[in-house]
Amino acid sequence: MGKRESTPMAHFVRLDSEGTRPLASVAVRAPVEASLEPSVELNRFLAGIERRAFRVAEMALRDREDALDVVQVAMLRLAEHYARRPSEEWKPLFFRILYNAIHDSQRRRNVRSKLFGWWPGRRADDDSESEAEDPLARFADPGPDPAGRVMAGEAMERLEVALAALPARQQEAFVLRCLEGLDVAETAAAMRCTEGSVKTHYFRALKTLRERLGEVW
Amino acid sequence: MNEELDRLEDTARRAREVFDASVDALDDDTRARLSRARFAAVAATERRARPSPWVRWVPAVAVASTAVVAVLLWRAPDPPTATTAATAEADASLEAVEVLAAGEDLDLVENDLEFYEWLDATHFSDTGTTG
Numbered sequence: 627m628g629k630r631e632s633t634p635m636a637h638f639v640r641l642d643s644e645g646t647r648p649l650a651s652v653a654v655r656a657p658v659e660a661s662l663e664p665s666v667e668l669n670r671f672l673a674g675i676e677r678r679a680f681r682v683a684e685m686a687l688r689d690r691e692d693a694l695d696v697v698q699v700a701m702l703r704l705a706e707h708y709a710r711r712p713s714e715e716w717k718p719l720f721f722r723i724l725y726n727a728i729h730d731s732q733r734r735r736n737v738r739s740k741l742f743g744w745w746p747g748r749r750a751d752d753d754s755e756s757e758a759e760d761p762l763a764r765f766a767d768p769g770p771d772p773a774g775r776v777m778a779g780e781a782m783e784r785l786e787v788a789l790a791a792l793p794a795r796q797q798e799a800f801v802l803r804c805l806e807g808l809d810v811a812e813t814a815a816a817m818r819c820t821e822g823s824v825k826t827h828y829f830r831a832l833k834t835l836r837e838r839l840g841e842v843w
Numbered sequence: 844m845n846e847e848l849d850r851l852e853d854t855a856r857r858a859r860e861v862f863d864a865s866v867d868a869l870d871d872d873t874r875a876r877l878s879r880a881r882f883a884a885v886a887a888t889e890r891r892a893r894p895s896p897w898v899r900w901v902p903a904v905a906v907a908s909t910a911v912v913a914v915l916l917w918r919a920p921d922p923p924t925a926t927t928a929a930t931a932e933a934d935a936s937l938e939a940v941e942v943l944a945a946g947e948d949l950d951l952v953e954n955d956l957e958f959y960e961w962l963d964a965t966h967f968s969d970t971g972t973t974g
Contacts, residue, residue, distance in 0.1 A: 669885045676877040677866045694876055701884035709888040778864040785861055804855045805862045836854040843857050 664709045671716050672701055679724055682801055685786050686728045692735075696727035703727075718816040721802055725816070781843065788838045792831055795819075799827035800835070 676697060683693035700723045708719050789797055795817070802813040803824065813828075814821045 665885050665888045668888055669881065672881045672884060673878075676881055677869055677874065678862075680869070680873065680877055681862065681866050690873070694873070694880070697877065698880035698883070701880055702887055705884040705888040778861060778868070781857075781861045782865045785858055800858075804858055832851050832855060835858065836851055839854060839857075840850065843854070 667713050668705060668709050668716075671713060671720075672704075675717070675720065676701070678806065679720070682721075682805070683724065683728055685789060685801070686725075686797065687731055687735075688786070688790070692731050696724065696731050699727045700724040717806075718808060718812040721806065721808070721816040722818065725798055784839060784842060785835075788835050791838070792834060795823075796827045796831035796834070799824055800831035803828045804832070 679700065680693055680697050683696045684690060687693050687696070700720060703723045704716065704720050708716065711719065789800065792800070798817055799813060802808045802816055803810070808816065810821045810824050813824045817824060817827075
């Protein structure tokens with residue numbers, strides 16, 4: 627008598643309006659493939675990475691609106707061109723796209739700066755709303771431990787300043803390896819360079835940051 | 844040397860903590876805008892996965908086009924070819940030879956005005972009567 631194959635259970639989760647917190651979970655007997663539909667998988671992947679990607683972009687661009695724009699562009703490009711690729715490839719692909727978008731934004735900003743820099747009474751980056759903002763104002767309500775939150779905000783500000791002083795490739799290697807936790811091979815794929823280059827960039831970045839931040843951290 | 848490596852590891856760990864805290868502290872407006880951007884991206888994926896409504900008409904249009912071409916080819920008259928023109932010329936020559944070979948009295952025909960009148964009336968007039 628042939629052994630009957632059991633059909634695995636698939637769980638469908640209804641999310642809240644932000645798409646992050648589950649409101650209800652329904653388990654149905656269905657092939658696993660049904661739950662691995664690209665759009666569902668992609669939504670889950672992007673939900674897990676969007677805020678970190680935003681902070682990465684904001685650190686690189688030092689502008690909230692520009693950061694939101696490049697994250698949106700990166701999400702759309704990943705969805706349009708790579709949604710059918712295996713999901714384990716998405717993270718390095720996403721960060722490669724994100725950094726390409728960041729570089730495009732920086733180039734546009736440089737062009738604007740050259741074109742309008744001489745204009746009297748106007749600075750090239752005047753269109754950024756956050757220019758006069760207090761750098762700590764973007765952090766949410768400090769909550770029950772305001773002093774701790776403020777200190778964390780100051781530490782982040784120092785890290786951003788120190789990171790911004792690094793060469794671009796060292797910044798990328800540090801962000802991807804240290805902050806995003808990509809392994810060497812994934813970082814190399816995201817940066818389109820060899821694994822040896824990743825190790826070199828990352829080590830130099832870490833050493834410089836240690837020298838600049840070690841005393842104050 | 845180990846102490847230096849430990850310091851580097853401390854720096855990396857501290858950077859991760861500070862970065863994670865800044866991610867957790869993002870304001871609601873930023874979170875909402877990121878969510879909207881994500882929904883737009885996922886919707887784009889679904890649009891690409893779904894075939895265009897026009898695609899369903901492609902087989903019908905292909906069959907109809909094939910049928911029209913087949914009917915046109917079937918109904919179209921054969922174009923005049925070099926072969927049929929040569930055949931007509933050969934037939935005319937044969938008629939001339941046949942007339943000559945019949946041995947009829949050509950003088951009578953040549954001098955008979957009525958014949959010409961008839962010929963004119965039957966073969967060159969608009970009426971086309973054969974008399």
